[in-house]
């Protein structure tokens with residue numbers, strides 16, 4: 188490749204929690220299995236972030252590339268799904284092992300499929316688990332659950348998964364480390380005149396058209412899936428950074444919040460995006476009725492809804508459903524003043540209504556946490572009226 192124009196230096200917007208996606212092209216050199224060559228610099232970056240109190244969820248590819256080398260004698264050039272899935276299963280332990288060797292931080296393996304995240308109950312469970320891990324300062328290392336996710340394995344799309352995880356954990360930033368300096372106006376491997384794109388204020392069809400396929404033999408999605416990921420993250424109000432994880436100087440500057448790469452901005456703020464989403468997810472028939480104290484706490488104090496203030500649940504909704512929250516209105520009537528995602532089904536709520544949070548476990552035999560509706564999953568009707576939806 189001829190010498191391309193360099194990316195200029197710019198500041199990284201402030202962040203505290205980020206999802207870092209590391210592609211196969213970084214932890215598995217072409218065809219040679221796993222290598223610490225580039226992973227080491229990225230691990231140092233992670234360690235520096237961790238030491239400064241920041242939180243990172245690592246989405247690491249590389250399982251297939253790692254497993255391929257180990258299965259070589261058996262599979263040869265076998266590219267059937269089953270063979271690739273076997274490679275992924277074999278390579279996954281190696282991938283997490285590699286990160287654990289390089290990092291003095293406890294790591295937790297999390298394998299997910301897109302299907303898991305489309306299912307609202309599993310989505311809540313995954314969110315709770317990741318939240319709990321981060322609270323304990325453990326770094327989750329996420330990959331697709333390739334054993335069951337044939338679609339993902341065919342498409343090889345950890346970029347999009349990373350964006351969904353970023354929204355799931357309410358990250359401030361999506362960091363995508365790859366084998367190229369950033370986005371160019373065209374794939375530089377076939378267009379030597381391609382120009383660097385330092386900043387994308389908004390993802391337009393013209394920008395999307397710049398993306399080509401994967402450049403290396405181990406990478407799968409190419410620039411296209413990275414831009415799709417940025418679009419998804421952007422819709423959740425999260426900005427994306429693309430940078431070259433092979434360039435030790437670039438990685439080390441990133442620890443000092445200096446970027447040589449592409450910053451993909453979003454016009455939506457996280458709050459706007461969340462309220463927009465809360466407004467547009469259809470509510471199921473049914474509601475949670477709360478007392479005047481809970482209504483005040485939710486409306487005026489920004490509190491989450493606890494069982495103590497709940498009088499009853501109506502309808503047959505399930506954990507993860509969006510429901511109306513009603514409280515005392517004029518002349519003894521009920522007034523709908525908020526909507527939110529319920530952590531408990533209607534049946535469960537009726538068993539824990541009026542009780543103290545510490546009694547949830549005794550009453551149900553299990554607990555999904557103290558909040559029946561978490562503040563982040565709740566929007567007041569008056570806020571929804573103010574939201575224009577124009578984001």
Ligand SMILES: Nc1ncnc2c1ncn2[C@@H]1O[C@H](COP(=O)(O)OP(=O)(O)O)[C@@H](O)[C@H]1O
Nearest residue numbers: 210211212371373374399402406407408409410
């Ligand atoms: N417009 C573009 N700008 C930069 N890279 C591009 C572009 N279009 C296609 N690419 C290719 O995308 C590759 C990165 O994607 P990929 O190989 O899937 O990496 P990873 O394993 O990190 O996911 C680059 O090496 C490059 O060849």
Ligand SMILES: N[C@@H](CCC(=O)OP(=O)(O)O)C(=O)O
Nearest residue numbers: 211248249250251343345407
């Ligand atoms: N889940 C698979 C591949 C996922 C994938 O998206 O790969 P990449 O394009 O290198 O990020 C693996 O770990 O090998």
